[in-house]
């Protein structure tokens with residue numbers, strides 16, 4: 031088995047850091063200027079975590095590529111961490127947004143586009159009633175509130191090492207002794223998350239049953255396959271059993287398709303015939319224009335209607351002034367009609383297969399104990415030889431230093447991977463040449479890591 035020499039990794043990382051700084055003088059100057067007006071020099075906290083000494087500042091993006099202010103071109107396999115899975119600035123969305131911009135952006139009144147989008151989501155996911163939010167985080171938060179409202183229960187349940195956006199209740203992990211605690215890095219939690227949340231391992235049906243049995247859990251909030259700690263696939267029968275169990279104990283099932291929409295036009299739910307009570311879909315739904323949707327079954331909608339009080343509905347903690355605005359809905363309508371279509375998925379899936387096979391060949395030839403896996407148009411490698419069956423196994427396989435090196439090595443050679451894990455996403459514009467370029471760069475990166483005589487290209 032091939033192992034990674036840590037001192038070599040450190041010296042290779044130093045060389046990549048120097049190259050990045052030397053080749054990005056304009057981004058460096060902007061970062062220094064940004065430090066005087068933006069907290070930590072970035073508009074959003076996570077942007078600090080890119081593998082270079084500072085993030086490249088973007089000049090423009092189109093389709094599957096973007097250019098930074100230093101004039102460097104990147105093949106974008108990050109795609110705004112799924113927000114731009116449609117490719118950057120897809121023509122149909124841009125056209126609809128340009129037209130809507132001139133006709134009013136936000137009104138606190140509905141437009142016909144909202145009905146069109148609701149009808150389209152019905153067809154894709156099978157749930158009849160829909161609401162809109164600006165982010166998937168909000169759609170998850172509002173779904174949880176609805177679940178609490180109609181069940182009268184306070185707790186929720188999530189899977190260990192899940193991510194569902196910045197939802198307070200979800201930042202909880204299991205310790206080795208089986209007890210739950212706040213997730214490392216959880217900033218300013220309102221309460222200890224074990225007050226609000228139960229957490230079990232994905233694919234662990236006996237633990238799920240034990241957690242649901244007391245009858246105090248309003249909802250399970252789950253990605254159908256985990257995508258935020260590497261990809262963790264459900265084991266055969268897991269979804270069927272989870273659905274039966276949630277019904278048995280009166281717990282609602284919320285399926286978060288925000289990332290697993292990568293499985294196809296109707297997400298994992300359509301592909302695998304899932305049957306959630308509530309479904310959430312955000313990020314790429316508007317081609318990158320902020321927007322998210324959450325849908326309900328007929329029965330869930332009836333239970334909500336029975337509890338809702340008209341006089342209080344503007345202050346009940348669900349909604350948002352800009353949610354369901356005309357611009358977002360115009361973007362969603364165009365994106366669903368013309369961009370995230372079945373034809374687009376039919377083109378994207380072979381690209382993801384090609385990426386996976388390129389990475390697999392390098393792993394096999396080099397003997398590193400890693401694996402690569404795929405879900406529709408999303409693919410990812412992880413630093414362990416076997417597929418993880420739960421969040422802990424996936425999390426234990428992560429390697430912060432190695433991951434940063436591979437990201438920076440790729441970035442210095444014009445390829446952007448999704449940060450914080452080793453993920454590539456395809457867009458309708460991603461081309462074979464882009465994929466083959468990644469395979470070559472990945473091969474070279476693994477070579478310099480594992481064969482000390484090879485100099486970095």
Ligand SMILES: Cc1ncc(COP(=O)(O)O)c(C=O)c1O
Nearest residue numbers: 165166167193194195286288289
């Ligand atoms: C599965 C899942 N749900 C929800 C979210 C939250 O999306 P947003 O940050 O757009 O609110 C994310 C973000 O990565 C996610 O991966």
